[in-house]
Amino acid sequence: xIQKINDERxxxxxxxxxxxxxxxxxxxxxxxLGYELVTKGMDEMTGNxxxxxxxxxxxxxxxLSMSISVDHESDEKSxxxxxxxxxxxxxxxAIGFGAxxxxxxxLNTGILVGAIVFICFIVPYFYLYYLRRKQED
Amino acid sequence: MKNNVKIARVQMDMTQxxxxxxxxxxxxxxxxxxxxxYNPTLKLCLAICDAVHKSLDELxxxxxxxxxxxxxxx
Numbered sequence: 184x185i186q187k188i189n190d191e192r193x194x195x196x197x198x199x200x201x202x203x204x205x206x207x208x209x210x211x212x213x214x215x216l217g218y219e220l221v222t223k224g225m226d227e228m229t230g231n232x233x234x235x236x237x238x239x240x241x242x243x244x245x246x247l248s249m250s251i252s253v254d255h256e257s258d259e260k261s262x263x264x265x266x267x268x269x270x271x272x273x274x275x276x277a278i279g280f281g282a283x284x285x286x287x288x289x290l291n292t293g294i295l296v297g298a299i300v301f302i303c304f305i306v307p308y309f310y311l312y313y314l315r316r317k318q319e320d
Numbered sequence: 321m322k323n324n325v326k327i328a329r330v331q332m333d334m335t336q337x338x339x340x341x342x343x344x345x346x347x348x349x350x351x352x353x354x355x356x357x358y359n360p361t362l363k364l365c366l367a368i369c370d371a372v373h374k375s376l377d378e379l380x381x382x383x384x385x386x387x388x389x390x391x392x393x394x
Contacts, residue, residue: 189344189345190344190345190346190349191345191349191360191361191363191364192345192346192348192349192352192358192360193346193349
């Protein structure tokens with residue numbers, strides 16, 4: 184029968200083992216995708232579900248790293264000021280993207296692309312804002 | 321890190337297995353703590369203190385000089 188591990192040392196060891204497993208798995212996924220890229224080309228590689236898994240893992244990893252980065256920030260930044268600057272920068276980039284797309288496609292597509300770019304930028308910025316606010320408490 | 325867990329355990333006439341059972345860890349963990357090869361969390365330190373009826377100071381306090389020597393030896 185499997186028993187729940189209560190020993191803190193073994194729990195830690197388990198986590199360390201999981202880290203090794205993660206490295207092996209990631210190396211495997213990159214290897215498989217690399218092989219697909221070389222033998223079948225870029226489209227086949229991005230069509231593979233493993234590609235989606237790799238991207239998803241990358242996004243989750245980036246979000247998890249953000250909390251570490253916020254804790255590591257040496258100077259106390261004002262969360263609100265940071266968010267406002269980020270929002271302004273995101274707006275400029277989104278408008279730029281939207282305008283560039285409008286030149287080659289129609290206005291609706293331009294607005295859609297601009298909105299998507301804007302959302303993609305502001306979600307992590309709001310998360311950073313939330314983390315910095317939490318850190319202030 | 322060096323500690324007095326082994327002395328306190330022997331004084332209480334306990335085996336490593338008994339101490340392990342009381343503190344909810346494995347015997348190997350107790351063995352590693354006694355050898356100074358594993359640094360337990362404060363929670364486990366307190367559980368050990370309760371089991372051997374000693375204070376945290378008595379079991380785990382080390383003078384600053386000794387601590388520095390310990391780090392240099394590693």
